[in-house]
Amino acid sequence: MTAQNALLTILVEKIRNDSLVLPSLPEIALKIRKMADDPNVNLNQMADMISHDPALSARIMKIANSAFVGRGVHVNSLHQATTRIGLRYIKNVVTAMAMEQLFVSKTAFIKKQMEQVWAETLELTAFALTAMAQHNANFKNPALNFDTMTLAGLVHNIGALPILTEAEKQLDIFGDENFIKGAITNISGKIGATILRTWGFPNELIEVAEQWDVPAYQPAHPSYVDFIRIAAIKQNRFHGEGETAQLLKPFVDLGLIPSTDFYRSPDFVARLNEIKTLFA
Template identity: 50%
Template sequence: MSTENALLTILIDRINNDTLVLPTLPEIAVKVRQAADDSEVNLMQMADVISQDPALAARMIKVANSAFMGRSLKVNTLNQAVTRIGLRQIKNIATAMAMEQLFVSNNKLIKAYMDKAWQQTLKVACQAITCMDFYLRVNKHTSLNKDTITLASLVFNIGVLPILTEAERHPEVFANPSFLAHAIQKLAGKIGGSIMREWGFTDEFVEVAESWSNPNYKPDHACYVDFIRIGAIAEGILQVSDKAGSLQIYEDKGVIRSLEMFTSDEYLSTLEDVKSMFD
């Protein structure tokens, strides 16, 4: 059996036997989510929780000051940032901002793959969030919202992490990058869904992680998977033979206004605003 097939067999066996080591949610994200689920928590207490991670605190202030939040008056403190963002949104946004902590490795080769995966994730996220913003301008009564797509678009590809971690034990597979791409394509969705369930995330996040790259999954209603796919197609991360034709599906479905939207000054300006949150 080739090294590549051996690795694939190991991964499949561990998935089937529930023995694959899954990444754990960053500790600060766990604390924020627990606090947000406490009906007694107030904004000051939430700020205290976030302040335990200075890097996250700085990111939350940056998000609060971003043009995407639609405010021109700058905030300077974490308390002000939490107040502006609000308890309802803070749970998902803080979790999203902590995700980068997972894409790290002491192995130089693995780190390069993880860095690439994270940068691809950010590109898809920015497109997905921007598309959602445009969608919400027209569909004001939808249950879809910006804070959920912000987190969903940063965890959609989380299934690659255990594959890369396992591959670290088989460095010879990196001599064949196309194999690793095949393993990710074949298994990342199922693994991603398992991670979302392990972390106790809701069904909409499981749906995104499991189904975004599955061409056979075609929901009739507008959902978060649509926005992730649009972002992935726009950035060339979801490989399709006809990019315009693939995006046209979402215009017909009413998820995007038109294909011309992507090249409009308004869209590109909003996209830059979203990117500024992750710089």
């Protein structure tokens, strides 16, 4: 049995026996996500909750005054910042920060792999958001929204986390960079879908984690999977056959992107740089 098959066997068996230790969001993130979904909550209550976490408070203030969200008037209080950003996007900011805290390791080798996965995740999320925003600009009532697209990007490769965690336990067997990359490519989708079901995330996000890197899977309608793939193609992470332009051509035909080199336009680059500030 190859090392990758051995790791797959271990993880699949743990999933089957419900013994795989899945990552969990920190308590503050769970509370804020629940609060944001409460139709009776108000922004003052949200600001009070956020104020208990200094790092989160600083991130919210930074985003509220960023070029992407800011409206020319600097905000000086957390209450003003939450009003400017809104409940739904606060939920996504909290999730992003919470997930970043999951990608940590005391082992130098695994720490490096986790940092790379997280950096790729943020880069992909910003690119997918920019491509979707460009597409949505042509529609009065777009089917895909910014908030869900943000989460789709952040969780698309969450299945890599248990793979890296399991590899850390047996570095003598699984501690090879090429092996780990192959394992993430081949088995992270199923694991990621399991994690998101456990977290209670919606089916459209479970679909992203499970199917984004399965070329044979084609969504029935334009979906978050499409824009995740567009970004992954640009990163050379999508495992379809063909060069970048060839892989992007079907999305041009679907009207999701204007051309196979759309990402070179000055407007796209400027928008991308603005969106990246949300994750800086």
